[in-house]
Amino acid sequence: MTAMEIEHSAVDSVLNQDDPHGLLDRILKNDMKTANEDEVKKAESEILMLASKLSKTGKSKELANLIRYIRPFLSNISKAKAAKIVQTLVEKFLEMNTTSGLEVDLCKECIDWAKEEKRIFLRQALEAKLLSVYYELKDFDNALAISGPLLKELKKMDDKNLLVDVQLIESKIYHALGNLPKSRASLTSARTTANSIYCSPRVQGSLDLQSGIVHASEGKDFNTAYSYFYEAFEAFETCGPDYRVRTISALKYTLLSKVMLNNPEEVESLIIGKLALKYGGKDLEALKAIAGANKNRSLSLFQQARETYRSELMDDPIIKMLLETLYDKLLEQNLLRIIEPYSRIQIHYVAESIKLPLDVVEKKLSQMILDQKFNGIIDQSDGGILIVFEEETPNRTFDTSINIIECMSKVMDTLYIKSKKLS
Structure with a gap:
């Protein structure tokens, strides 16, 4: 039995349990050419239901195989429906956060299939997803190799929704590489494009979150960063439980901005606020401990908080960067206090x-x-x-003398002009 047949049989074993009517079995056997419209709709629904089940149960290989084996069925339906099904299935696969390397191979395989089928819009959407995967894997060279040509193509096609997503990912990539000017330029382009279309709360929240990160990183402008982070938190909060992780991240950045602004006492009031109250847990306890260390100007409490809540604080690169800045600030304050006498x-x-x-x-x-x-x-x-x-006390005698001489010079010039007129 070949490897392909083994994979196919693995999918068949899943289908036998979840496809009592045999629709998906017919799809895999390319037996849907004579199907009527109702059967096609039912097959679409069965595919999405099975994909959801495989995603929830963590069966990444079976889901990847399902995406491969429904391609004959996709050739028999409209391009718009086929594109929607493929994108949905790939999204469900990526939501599993697999680190086996299958995500890159699957995206590339789907892109090649879209090229063969001459499905341009689907191919562009899949390339945008591959760009996001490369960013998550920190493979920035391959990510930038895709983003340049894709952006040029999207600008010509005038697909502004996808263009915003790609420009936003490019901003994140440049920020991760430490190229803040290019990160800001990509973000500005994304916000400019977004202003001309309707943006969902997810996209608007992502734009605000990246804006806050850029302001906090580049100019240490935490007042502006705080505003953007709070806007992002409110946007993600309306997106439901699927965006809970992003919502908590935006809230953590919001609280940390207050700490960086030397307003640690406001952290407590934000945590017990109506919006933030339902997100209580170790993440907010970690920020509360950092705020307490900053309030007491205690390096020992700061180090203790970092060790106690290491996963909540140090696993996030943005929080890690801001905490390093805060540590330097606390260290300077403590050194100045020691040497002052x-x-x-x-x-x-x-x-x-x-x-x-x-x-x-x-x-x-x-x-x-x-x-x-x-x-x-x-x-x-x-x-x-x-x-x-x-510290030397500035001697103002010299500055005062210079001012007097300048004033006397102006007086003499004025008297000279008047005397010439009289003569």
């Missing part, structure tokens, strides 16, 4: 006081001096001593 202080004493390695503290102090966070130097000749200079 001294004009000369040993660096190893500072390291012991803050309970961090000596090289980390020395590097951070050097960076703070260069950034003009305080005025001082590090003397390495005596075992590493930080010398803090007193």
